[in-house]
Amino acid sequence: MNKAIDSAASIDNKTQTNTAATPANPMIELIKNRRSLNHFDPDHTMSEQEIARLVALATQAPTAFNGQNWHFIAVHSDTQKATLQQMAFDQAKVSEASVSFIIVGRLDIHRSLAESLQPSIANGTLPQQVADVWQGMADGMYGDNPTMQRDEAMRTGSLAAMTLMMAAESMGYGSCPMIGFDAEAIQQTFNLSAEEVPVMLVTVGREVAGNWQKKQRRPVSEVLTLV
Numbered sequence: 366m367n368k369a370i371d372s373a374a375s376i377d378n379k380t381q382t383n384t385a386a387t388p389a390n391p392m393i394e395l396i397k398n399r400r401s402l403n404h405f406d407p408d409h410t411m412s413e414q415e416i417a418r419l420v421a422l423a424t425q426a427p428t429a430f431n432g433q434n435w436h437f438i439a440v441h442s443d444t445q446k447a448t449l450q451q452m453a454f455d456q457a458k459v460s461e462a463s464v465s466f467i468i469v470g471r472l473d474i475h476r477s478l479a480e481s482l483q484p485s486i487a488n489g490t491l492p493q494q495v496a497d498v499w500q501g502m503a504d505g506m507y508g509d510n511p512t513m514q515r516d517e518a519m520r521t522g523s524l525a526a527m528t529l530m531m532a533a534e535s536m537g538y539g540s541c542p543m544i545g546f547d548a549e550a551i552q553q554t555f556n557l558s559a560e561e562v563p564v565m566l567v568t569v570g571r572e573v574a575g576n577w578q579k580k581q582r583r584p585v586s587e588v589l590t591l592v
């Protein structure tokens with residue numbers, strides 16, 4: 366352990382992250398305060414507008430080539446949440462949360478790339494020539510490579526999940542990411558195509574008493590290599 370590095374990296378070190386003029390950086394506070402909840406208020410419902418806003422914020426996450434190879438299934442009716450809970454090893458928070466998202470990654474990033482890039486080309490953000498180069502690169506990287514397709518689906522879904530959790534935090538909600546689920550059952554029951562992989566569940570809702578506090582992290586000096 367290197368105490369100097371750990372002290373310099375402390376996220377509680379206000380002199381590094383905050384100034385007198387801006388006493389608390391809201392992003393840092395959100396990062397520090399987010400934690401995985403086990404218990405949600407089962408009586409709280411989220412409006413479809415709030416759910417859509419969460420997804421709009423989640424889709425601000427980056428994706429390779431801006432491929433946006435994701436899909437979000439917002440499970441929020443009582444019956445559908447109960448169905449999903451069964452497929453998530455009966456974890457009660459799936460139903461107690463206001464909404465449980467199935468974050469889906471797509472394997473066909475290269476085949477849907479032109480459509481994904483079209484709006485950026487149309488508004489002049491992305492030159493057509495660059496899009497053409499990216500298409501060639503994506504075809505080469507993913508075309509005959511199922512491992513890369515799956516890796517990309519997982520990266521995309523994971524970045525979306527994290528962004529969605531931070532968005533939830535900013536809207537005053539708590540969340541929990543989950544891999545405890547039967548992917549095959551979800552694939553069939555929620556009608557995912559062969560191109561779609563369930564990457565993670567993310568429950569979102571209003572916090573109630575009885576949740577764990579934020580768990581400790583290993584010191585930075587153990588996980589950081591400076592070269």
Ligand SMILES: Cc1cc2nc3c(=O)[nH]c(=O)nc-3n(C[C@H](O)[C@H](O)[C@H](O)COP(=O)(O)O)c2cc1C
Nearest residue numbers: 399400401402541542543544545546565578579580
């Ligand atoms: C990929 C992933 C899968 C997880 N799966 C579950 C899960 O199925 N059930 C659960 O209760 N928590 C799950 N968690 C939550 C972790 O236990 C939690 O993030 C970790 O203990 C750190 O706690 P914190 O998020 O409160 O900082 C998962 C977290 C991640 C990142």
